[in-house]
Each structure stands twice: as structure tokens, then as C-alpha cells.
Amino acid sequence: MAEMALLKQRKQRVCDMIDQESEKLYVLSQDIWKTPELAYKEHTAHQLLTSFFSSRAWEVQAHYHLDTAFRAQWTSEATDSPCLHVGFLCEYDALPDIGHACGHNLIAEVGAAAALGLRGALESVQPPRQVKITVLGTPAEEDGGGKIDLIKAGAFEDMDVVFMAHPAQGDAAYLPDVAIHDVTVKYYGKASHASAYPWEGVNALDAAILAYNNVSVLRQQMKSTWRVHGIIKNGGVKPNIIPDYTELEFYLRAPSLKELYNLQAKVYACFNSAATATGCKVELSTSSYDFYEVLPNKTLGSIYLENGNQLGIQFVSLDKGINTMAGSTDFGNVTYEVPGLHPYFYIGSKTFNHTAEFTEATGSEEAQYYTLRTAKSLAMTALDVIFNPDLLERIRQDWKMAKEMEDIPSGIDKHRDLNCRAGCSSFHIKNTTE
Numbered sequence: 001m002a003e004m005a006l007l008k009q010r011k012q013r014v015c016d017m018i019d020q021e022s023e024k025l026y027v028l029s030q031d032i033w034k035t036p037e038l039a040y041k042e043h044t045a046h047q048l049l050t051s052f053f054s055s056r057a058w059e060v061q062a063h064y065h066l067d068t069a070f071r072a073q074w075t076s077e078a079t080d081s082p083c084l085h086v087g088f089l090c091e092y093d094a095l096p097d098i099g100h101a102c103g104h105n106l107i108a109e110v111g112a113a114a115a116l117g118l119r120g121a122l123e124s125v126q127p128p129r130q131v132k133i134t135v136l137g138t139p140a141e142e143d144g145g146g147k148i149d150l151i152k153a154g155a156f157e158d159m160d161v162v163f164m165a166h167p168a169q170g171d172a173a174y175l176p177d178v179a180i181h182d183v184t185v186k187y188y189g190k191a192s193h194a195s196a197y198p199w200e201g202v203n204a205l206d207a208a209i210l211a212y213n214n215v216s217v218l219r220q221q222m223k224s225t226w227r228v229h230g231i232i233k234n235g236g237v238k239p240n241i242i243p244d245y246t247e248l249e250f251y252l253r254a255p256s257l258k259e260l261y262n263l264q265a266k267v268y269a270c271f272n273s274a275a276t277a278t279g280c281k282v283e284l285s286t287s288s289y290d291f292y293e294v295l296p297n298k299t300l301g302s303i304y305l306e307n308g309n310q311l312g313i314q315f316v317s318l319d320k321g322i323n324t325m326a327g328s329t330d331f332g333n334v335t336y337e338v339p340g341l342h343p344y345f346y347i348g349s350k351t352f353n354h355t356a357e358f359t360e361a362t363g364s365e366e367a368q369y370y371t372l373r374t375a376k377s378l379a380m381t382a383l384d385v386i387f388n389p390d391l392l393e394r395i396r397q398d399w400k401m402a403k404e405m406e407d408i409p410s411g412i413d414k415h416r417d418l419n420c421r422a423g424c425s426s427f428h429i430k431n432t433t434e
């Protein structure tokens with residue numbers, strides 16, 4: 001009973017620490033919200049967050065493997081037991097034209113607040129083992145996948161458990177974030193005067209339209225959990241010039257990597273056959289890593305639910321949930337490297353992500369109560385893992401089982417191998433510093 005009372009006291013300390021910093025945390029997320037920056041270009045957010053942690057005696061590494069990534073660390077007193085390494089991730093990239101319409105400014109705030117709260121609790125009481133807290137600034141989630149650059153750089157290598165949380169229309173400990181492959185399709189034809197001698201031309205716009213329509217008819221044979229969505233970014237310049245160049249961008253999604261590559265082969269056949277039918281050349285490329293699905297972790301999820309309920313969170317269940325399908329996130333790749341938890345949290349608005357209305361909601365003061373409550377739940381969950389050693393073993397068992405379900409052998413360079421296998425003619429990642 002004493003142990004339970006002690007743990008309750010430590011959790012209260014988490015909440016008190018976060019509440020003490022609530023104003024500074026609000027300013028932090030507001031300043032990020034007011035200066036929306038795109039993937040790999042989050043220079044202001046990087047500066048704000050590194051200053052925030054440096055001014056609180058964290059060991060900060062700015063420009064950590066990426067120009068706009070950072071790492072902030074704190075370690076408790078050494079003990080005889082092995083150190084337990086907890087990670088909190090901050091996202092802070094915005095969307096083109098509509099700013100922080102996915103609330104990554106609040107993701108950054110949750111990560112920062114949870115780390116402050118956990119450190120505060122551990123400074124007030126000696127944990128049973130040494131604890132290292134790492135806050136990782138992970139840029140470019142919406143485009144590119146900064147977490148994957150950091151995985152490749154070894155940033156997650158000795159972490160035991162990692163947390164972040166994402167704004168949404170309700171609270172859920174887990175939503176099925178799906179695997180995604182982004183592809184750019186370029187058709188090369190031959191220009192000619194569209195009236196005088198059209199027969200001399202090779203029409204790249206015909207190829208684009210055929211490609212789009214091929215995908216549209218493929219939908220009859222797609223699983224209900226698969227998604228394919230795309231745009232025509234360049235359809236030609238003038239009606240009287242037969243287009244010799246067109247460009248499309250598509251996102252392909254499926255609940256697992258195995259299904260994603262099945263879908264990819266079908267969609268690539270749609271792109272390639274459009275080239276054959278029109279005599280165009282086609283180039284398929286990607287400037288983003290494939291994001292994997294987020295692997296669920298039952299133990300972490302149940303601890304989070306328990307802590308969230310104590311703080312009054314009304315969780316939605318998956319079947320009556322916010323949505324049976326979520327988007328995609330490079331946090332999925334992280335869950336293949338280390339057990340992780342990526343809950344969703346209500347911010348006081350039922351509007352939808354990637355809309356101007358959601359941008360307004362993520363910059364509102366009303367979002368703060370829910371944001372800090374989520375940070376408290378995450379930090380309290382980390383505290384349970386620290387003070388309850390058998391939980392870590394159960395978390396690891398869940399993680400191993402979830403990975404076996406996907407049966408990708410660990411250690412292969414998944415990103416390069418799988419993309420090449422899928423037929424991408426070029427695979428380049430922009431803006432890395434290495």
C-alpha cells in the first residue's frame with residue numbers, strides 16, 4: 001500500500017511540475033504555431049526548442065544529424081541496476097499554405113512537457129534504477145520522414161521505450177496508423193502543334209489521364225483498408241502544344257508493409273501501362289521514405305489508458321472511435337526499432353486535421369488544457385514503467401510479437417531494399433546533412 005501511495009505522490013509531482021511550467025509551455029507552442037515551417041526547414045522551431053531545454057539545464061545537441069533535429073538529455077543518479085532510457089519525441093513541421101493544421105506545435109509541447117514532468121518527479125525521489133530521459137526533435141513528419149533519418153543515424157539505438165502524442169478529434173490510446181509509400185510519376189512525350197500536325201506528337205497528358213483512370217478502375221479490386229490518392233502537378237502548358245511532360249504525385253497506403261507492396265505492384269502497373277499505351281517514357285521516383293504502420297503495444301496502451309482515466313480523459317474505443325483509419329506517420333518506423341506509444345488527443349475541437357479550422361484550434365488557448373493533460377498521462381505512464389520493472393519485460397514481449405506478425409527480418413536496410421524491390425527508379429532523400 002505504501003508503494004502505491006508513493007507512486008501516486010510521484011505522479012502528482014509530474015502534474016505539479018507541468019502545471020508550474022504551463023505558461024512557458026504555452027508560449028513555446030504558440031511561437032512555433034505563429035511561424036509555420038515546412039519539412040526540414042523548421043529553423044525557428046529548432047531554435048525555440050533548443051533554447052527551451054538549454055535554459056533548463058538539459059544537455060542539448062542542436063542540429064542533431066539533421067539541420068533542424070535536436071537532442072536534449074538528462075540522466076538521474078547512477079545505481080547498480082542498468083539505466084532505463086525513455087524517449088519523448090517532438091514534431092514541429094507545418095503544412096504548405098495552411099500552417100499547423102495537424103497540430104505539430106502541440107506535439108512539440110506534449111513532448112517537452114512530459115519530459116519536464118518526468119524529470120521533476122525523478123528529481124524529487126530516487127528511482128529504483130538510473131533513468132535517462134531523451135527529448136528528440138524529429139523534423140519532417142509530413143514530408144520526408146525525419147525520424148527515419150534519425151533511425152539510420154542510430155538515434156534510437158539504446159532507447160527502451162518512446163512516447164509522443166498527436167492532436168485529433170478525440171482521445172485514443174492507439175489508432176491504426178497505416179504504412180505509406182509516396183511516389184512521383186513523370187511522363188515524357190514529344191511536343192508538336194496540336195492542330196497542324198498532332199500525329200507527330202507523343203502526348204504526356206494522355207498518359208497522365210490514363211494513369212489516373214487506370215488507378216480509378218483498380219479501386220474495384222482494392223481492399224477497403226487500402227488507400228490510393230493523387231494529384232496532377234503538371235498537365236501541360238498550352239492547349240495547342242501537345243504536352244511533352246506531365247507529373248503526378250500519389251500516396252499509396254495499406255495496414256501493413258506486406259500489403260503495401262502488394263498494392264504498390266498493382267498501382268505501378270497502372271502507371272507503366274499508361275506509358276505503353278501512349279508511347280511515353282515514365283519515371284517513378286520518391287523523395288520520402290516509406291512510413292511503416294505503427295505497431296500496437298497492449299501493455300503501454302493499457303497503462304496510458306489507466307493514467308488518462310485518472311486525469312478524466314474520456315477515451316473513445318476503436319469501434320466507436322474517431323476513425324477506423326488514421327493517417328500515416330514515421331513514428332511507425334520508430335516502433336519497429338523500439339517499443340513505442342503514439343496516442344491521439346482531443347484539443348477542444350471536432351474539426352478535422354489538415355483543415356484551416358484545425359489550424360485555428362491548434363493555436364487556441366482552449367487546446368492547452370488537453371495538451372498538458374496528455375503530457376501528464378504520458379509522463380505518468382513512463383513513471384509506471386520505471387517503478388514497475390516487470391512492465392518493461394511485458395512491453396518488450398508485446399513488441400517482439402507485433403514485429404513477428406510483420407516478419408521483416410531485423411537488420412536489413414528496409415528502406416532501400418524495399419523501395420528498390422518495388423520498382424522505384426530513383427530514391428533520394430532531400431536536405432540531410434550527411
Ligand SMILES: NCCCC(=O)N[C@@H](CCCN)C(=O)O
Binds near residue numbers: 141143166327329
Ligand atoms: N497519424 C498522424 C497523421 C499525420 C499525417 O497527416 N501524416 C501524413 C504523412 C504523409 C507522408 N507523406 C499523412 O498524410 O498521413
